[in-house]
Amino acid sequence: MGFSFTLINLAGAIALLLWGTHMVQTGIQRAFGANLRSVLGSALRNRASAFLAGIGVTALLQSSTATGLMTAGFAAGGMVELVPALAVMLGANVGTTIIVQALSFDVAALSPALILVGVMLFRRDSSTRAHDLGRVFIGLGLMLLALHQLLALMAAYEDAPNLRLLLKAVSTTPLLDVCLAAALTWAAHSSVAVVLLVMSLAAKGVIAPDAAFALVLGANLGTAINPLIEGPSGDDPAAKRLPLGNFLTRVTGVMLALAALPLVGPVLTRIEGDPARAVADFHTLFNLTLAALFFPLLTPYAALLRRWLPQRVDPADPARPLYLDPAARETPVVALGAAAREALRLADVLGEMLQGARDALERGDRRLIAETRRRDDVLDHLNTAIKAYLTALDPDELGESDHRRLNEILAFAMNLEQAGDIVDRNLLPHAAKKLKRGLTFPREEQAALIGLIDRLATNLRTAASLFVTTDLRTAHRLADEKVAFRDAEAQATTQHFERLRGGRLEAAQTSALHLDLLRDIKLINSHLVAAAAYPMLERSGELLPSRISRQDAS
Known part of the structure; x- marks a missing residue:
């Protein structure tokens, strides 16, 4: 005993x-x-x-x-x-x-x-x-x-004799x-x-x-x-x-x-x-x-x-996580860094989807639309893997800054995945509708639409950079981009109603599709701002709870 x-x-x-x-x-x-x-x-x-x-x-x-x-x-x-x-x-x-x-x-x-x-x-x-x-x-x-x-x-x-004998052996x-x-x-x-x-x-x-x-x-x-x-x-x-x-x-x-x-x-x-x-x-x-x-x-x-150990040259499955090392979960700072690097891959995939949508609207290629829509599955798989990886971390091992970074990574991944859903379920189907019905935008509307998608791609790169660098000035600049997209939507809405009042039904049909595309683009930009700019502005105390002006009733 x-x-x-x-x-x-x-x-x-x-x-x-x-x-x-x-x-x-x-x-x-x-x-x-x-x-x-x-x-x-x-x-x-x-x-x-x-x-x-x-x-x-x-x-x-x-x-x-x-x-x-x-x-x-x-x-x-x-x-x-x-x-x-x-x-x-x-x-x-x-x-x-x-x-x-x-x-x-x-x-x-x-x-x-x-x-x-x-x-x-x-x-x-x-x-x-x-x-x-x-x-x-x-x-x-x-x-x-x-x-x-x-x-x-x-x-x-x-x-003890037995212990001595064992250790001697x-x-x-x-x-x-x-x-x-x-x-x-x-x-x-x-x-x-x-x-x-x-x-x-x-x-x-x-x-x-x-x-x-x-x-x-x-x-x-x-x-x-x-x-x-x-x-x-x-x-x-x-x-x-x-x-x-x-x-x-x-x-x-x-x-x-x-x-x-x-x-x-x-x-x-x-x-x-x-x-x-x-x-x-x-x-x-x-x-x-x-x-x-x-x-x-x-x-x-x-x-x-x-x-x-030569580097593998075969292309890997784009939906397979590359940086979510299970062993790194024992070291929270390493695990958060790995998840952040994986989240940046979402930005790369979303950028490819935006480029595919731009080319589809410009050239009207059905095969390109189908290929671009398949990339949304990559976003879904990566986002799921990142969420599962981060939620498996022991919360007791995370400090306050670690918890904040974890929430920022989750918000970034979730918003980019939702932006990809908008491209997949709204933007690309509208491009397919334009091709199926043989609609053609006026030259200035087509150029404005392509310009906004290019601006959206620039904002995506800014959001990815902001996610890494956490620069407050960049956060303000990205948040201010919402004004440009809101103004573009308001201007297109006004033009659409003018065409309806003028009785130009064919032009009204084209402008309605153009307006739907603008709203999709604006919504995607909102997710980019929410993914990277809002968390930083909220942390610094510069994010207002509402855009509504609060005036004293007295």
């Missing part, structure tokens, strides 16, 4: 360690996620700055997986070169060693103070950054508390240690937590130094498995370049370290008498050596990866 309770306590302490690591990661992501992504994106210009950014971002997030997902988001679609992306991953692996080094010292006494400060900050207004930093302090306190409990549990059983097989730690790291999604656990075992003498070093190698290998398995999916092999490249560097490093372990291990234990500190130093030494080894070789290494 006592042994069963010990196993439960041991599992609880490990779970507490993992949960503390999770709280630190989510707290940092919610407090600084957008800034970290911006820093990482701006640093991806050369390998040196990318390497340093990988160290800094991972040291804060305590997760090389989260850094890798951010980098994969930039690398997907060729937005960043493979060489700096690989440099980020080398830096990310070094960054994981910083928190391990800090916790390798005897800082368990800080646990109550960290939790106290964290709770005080966490109980403040949830919209403040202090609330998110409270999660970070609580997580750090829980990690220290878990490590202290692990040490206490191991102290009672370090001399494991210690004689370094490859088995590597596999066990790699599997545990893959399951826990945290190499930091596993290395800290190994430090606790080594500190109490439960495992020999060589076994502890082999377990550290396994933890470094396991952290590269998650992005490879759960990373970018799809038929394009190029999407696997970065996770596979990082995994192969880990495998190479582990093989070389295992071969050098009989020489390096004794030297390190003689230099550092504290077993826990020796484990932390070995973890740092391994990652620094691996970075020094591969950093000068990144250019030919990237060329080799491109040769092994």
Whole structure:
């Protein structure tokens, strides 16, 4: 019974360690996620700055997986070169060693103070950054508390004969240690937590130094498995370049370290008498050596990866999402960025539909009308995929800015999908009616109609740019476009009634169709404004609740 309770306590302490690591990661992501992504994106210009950014971002997030997902988001679609992306991953692996080094010292006494400060900050207004930093302090306190409990549990059983026999058998097989730690790291999604656990075992003498070093190698290998398995999916092999490249560097490093372990291990234990500190130093030494080894070789290494995994040249299904990576849902800032990139594809498809409608009105091609209408199915599928992806995010992991961005993405996707419905169900059928009845618009009306569609296409590009840049002046300019389309509709309505009063029935029929087309175009423009301009104007407090003038009754 006592042994069963010990196993439960041991599992609880490990779970507490993992949960503390999770709280630190989510707290940092919610407090600084957008800034970290911006820093990482701006640093991806050369390998040196990318390497340093990988160290800094991972040291804060305590997760090389989260850094890798951010980098994969930039690398997907060729937005960043493979060489700096690989440099980020080398830096990310070094960054994981910083928190391990800090916790390798005897800082368990800080646990109550960290939790106290964290709770005080966490109980403040949830919209403040202090609330998110409270999660970070609580997580750090829980990690220290878990490590202290692990040490206490191991102290009672370090001399148990059966445990000693089992660990002695494991210690004689370094490859088995590597596999066990790699599997545990893959399951826990945290190499930091596993290395800290190994430090606790080594500190109490439960495992020999060589076994502890082999377990550290396994933890470094396991952290590269998650992005490879759960990373970018799809038929394009190029999407696997970065996770596979990082995994192969880990495998190479582990093989070389295992071969050098009989020489390096004794030297390190003689230099550092504290077993826990020796484990932390070995973890740092391994990652620094691996970075020094591969950093000068990144250019030919990237060329080799491109040769092994060439980019797929076959056209993909346009309705298949390209950027909605399921693994990115664990990192909200990455998931929101992926959804935003997918939403921009809606703008591209809607632009193709508008161009098809313009050509159909100008040339009267029935086949072109049918092809353009089929693109609405692409909009429907992408919009559904984006909504399903975003609604699957855990709302508790999202900060106030994350919730606002999520709503903006949903509004953008929904309005563009509805604009596509108007093209499909109204604009194109009217173009088909014009062709079927053999109607011809007067030259000036035809030119005005084509000009408005071109203006609509320009507004669509402005809306897409505004969705990314969030420039307030651009939002005002896009919102003001509603006036031009409203004036065009009013002028066409006046001309239509004049023709009716003049008794020109054929001209009235043409002008009625022209008026229907203008109303469709105006409605599409309204959706573009609502997709990008209104959310920003509302956020800045410059969107009026109504256009009706409110005058004092007195």
